[in-house]
Amino acid sequence: MKFGEELACLALVLCTTQASAAPFDDFGVELVYDDNLTRAQLGRDIKGDLALAVSTSGGPRFQLTDYDSLSLKGTLAATKYRHYDGLDNINAGLALGYRRKFGLGPYVPQFALTGSATRLEYDSRLRDGWLYAAEAEASKRVTERVALRAFVRSERRESDDVPARVVPFIRANVFDLSSRSAGIGADFAYDPRYLVSLGYTWHRGDIVSTTQRNLPIFLASSAIAPDPVFGDNTYAYTMPARTRVFSIGVSREVGRQASVSLGYEYRDSRADGGIAYSGNLFRATYLYGF
Amino acid sequence: MKTRARLPAAPRVGRAKAAIGGLLALLVLALPAAPAVAGDIRATVRDRDGKPVADAVVVVVPSGGAAGAGTPPGVAEEDQRNKEFVPYVLPVQAGTRVLFPNNDNIRHHVYSFSPAKTFELPLYSGTPTSPVLFDKPGVVILGCNIHDWMVGYIYVSESPHFAKTGADGKVTLGGLPGGDYTLRVWHPRLEGSEQATAQPLAVPSTGAVDAATTIGLTPDFRARRAPTPGRGGY
Ligand SMILES: [Cu+2]
Numbered sequence: 134m135k136f137g138e139e140l141a142c143l144a145l146v147l148c149t150t151q152a153s154a155a156p157f158d159d160f161g162v163e164l165v166y167d168d169n170l171t172r173a174q175l176g177r178d179i180k181g182d183l184a185l186a187v188s189t190s191g192g193p194r195f196q197l198t199d200y201d202s203l204s205l206k207g208t209l210a211a212t213k214y215r216h217y218d219g220l221d222n223i224n225a226g227l228a229l230g231y232r233r234k235f236g237l238g239p240y241v242p243q244f245a246l247t248g249s250a251t252r253l254e255y256d257s258r259l260r261d262g263w264l265y266a267a268e269a270e271a272s273k274r275v276t277e278r279v280a281l282r283a284f285v286r287s288e289r290r291e292s293d294d295v296p297a298r299v300v301p302f303i304r305a306n307v308f309d310l311s312s313r314s315a316g317i318g319a320d321f322a323y324d325p326r327y328l329v330s331l332g333y334t335w336h337r338g339d340i341v342s343t344t345q346r347n348l349p350i351f352l353a354s355s356a357i358a359p360d361p362v363f364g365d366n367t368y369a370y371t372m373p374a375r376t377r378v379f380s381i382g383v384s385r386e387v388g389r390q391a392s393v394s395l396g397y398e399y400r401d402s403r404a405d406g407g408i409a410y411s412g413n414l415f416r417a418t419y420l421y422g423f
Numbered sequence: 424m425k426t427r428a429r430l431p432a433a434p435r436v437g438r439a440k441a442a443i444g445g446l447l448a449l450l451v452l453a454l455p456a457a458p459a460v461a462g463d464i465r466a467t468v469r470d471r472d473g474k475p476v477a478d479a480v481v482v483v484v485p486s487g488g489a490a491g492a493g494t495p496p497g498v499a500e501e502d503q504r505n506k507e508f509v510p511y512v513l514p515v516q517a518g519t520r521v522l523f524p525n526n527d528n529i530r531h532h533v534y535s536f537s538p539a540k541t542f543e544l545p546l547y548s549g550t551p552t553s554p555v556l557f558d559k560p561g562v563v564i565l566g567c568n569i570h571d572w573m574v575g576y577i578y579v580s581e582s583p584h585f586a587k588t589g590a591d592g593k594v595t596l597g598g599l600p601g602g603d604y605t606l607r608v609w610h611p612r613l614e615g616s617e618q619a620t621a622q623p624l625a626v627p628s629t630g631a632v633d634a635a636t637t638i639g640l641t642p643d644f645r646a647r648r649a650p651t652p653g654r655g656g657y
Binding site: 159161163194196198199200202234237238239274277278320322324325328330332380382384386387388389390391392394396416418420421422 | 507529530532534536543545546566568569571572642643644645646647648649650651652653
């Protein structure tokens with residue numbers, strides 16, 4: 134089945150489940166434009182594209198005590214790119230979460246721990262694999278209009294197979310990645326229906342940059358493999374980097390259970406040897422919570 | 424749920440008249456008109472933009488006197504349906520016991536910190552067997568500790584004469600003994616105090632009097648139910 138058809142089928146399944154509302158927690162549709170999908174530094178390598186993603190999640194939640202709960206959540210998401218078909222993907226994950234509320238009411242601090250495993254199925258074999266993540270988050274609604282949160286996250290991505298080496302002494306498993314990140318965020322309700330969210334995240338870990346042959350990147354990389362998704366002569370380079378992500382979004386409530394949101398993300402990464410790239414991401418999202 | 428305050432039946436002169444027949448009829452003709460029995464208040468609540476305000480509680484108290492006896496308070500219900508309190512506003516007379524049936528297939532944990540009634544119904548499904556007594560006049564804000572967006576209000580009235588406006592901002596309080604009253608309005612988003620809405624009102628012996636109230640509303644910044652991108656919801 135072609136990827137477009139798969140996506141259409143998934144969208145149909147998701148829409149019907151929305152009507153019956155049974156085991157799902159939420160359903161979302163998102164349009165994302167990323168102006169630097171290649172995580173590239175030079176103009177000739179920078180490629181942007183628009184993607185449409187549909188997603189849903191759901192699963193049982195077990196209230197252990199009045200203040201603690203465990204949840205098992207399945208997630209399913211499909212993304213279709215306008216130009217770079219090789220990036221089209223369907224991923225399915227399972228997350229185990231523990232949440233604790235330190236008292237009664239909406240203003241008490243909350244703490245959440247999540248561990249997840251997600252299967253990544255791309256149209257390009259190179260990117261197929263598993264993503265494992267662990268996250269701890271603390272949050273608190275401070276006033277009726279302001280909520281704050283902070284998190285730490287650790288991620289490991291393992292690809293299914295290893296392509297043949299391009300350079301004998303450099304590994305080719307470019308999508309075997311690991312990273313750690315920490316972030317802070319704030320929500321501000323400037324109107325009862327509008328929520329403005331700000332976030333800042335620090336990442337330390339591997340990034341993948343896809344470019345034409347490039348000596349400084351070559352010298353900084355820990356893995357190299359041909360990446361035909363972005364052209365015939367392009368290579369994916371893995372390198373350790375420090376990345377900062379700044380995000381801002383505004384979300385409007387539609388009825389009690391849905392929201393439409395616009396978001397912007399700026400990210401910049403720096404790696405050894407003066408390598409730096411930056412990118413901008415724009416999102417338009419519809420979410421429905423059951 | 425009560426939307427119209429009930430009063431004990433006023434003395435029915437007509438019934439006696441039927442029983443005693445012509446003799447009484449003569450007597451009635453000979454006497455000055457019998458004292459008036461009951462009137463209605465047709466209340467309308469609007470906001471400053473002139474829009475009708477739903478879920479406003481209209482309370483009337485006889486001027487300079489006790490609230491008067493109404494029907495003895497009974498048992499009311501505050502449901503939980505689709506992870507919301509239903510009704511959003513429940514007006515009851517002081518002394519009413521309220522049941523909190525959970526009509527969802529998940530558990531709720533209902534609580535209130537309000538001085539008029541502090542209570543907690545830890546995690547439960549179905550209907551808790553014993554109702555909660557609301558014997559102190561005031562406003563009780565309800566929350567659910569599992570679903571922070573769930574908010575409901577129980578307005579505990581010292582007076583038996585109260586009712587809640589509908590979507591058109593209107594409500595009729597019927598069968599009030601004629602006389603002078605004070606009318607007050609309360610709403611979950613009322614700007615200022617309920618006392619500041621007090622207005623004197625003369626209720627006629629028969630027929631109805633109109634009472635229009637304009638109230639200011641504050642924004643409703645309760646926790647949001649709708650999901651936000653990048654955030655795991657409930
Ligand atoms: Cu609840």
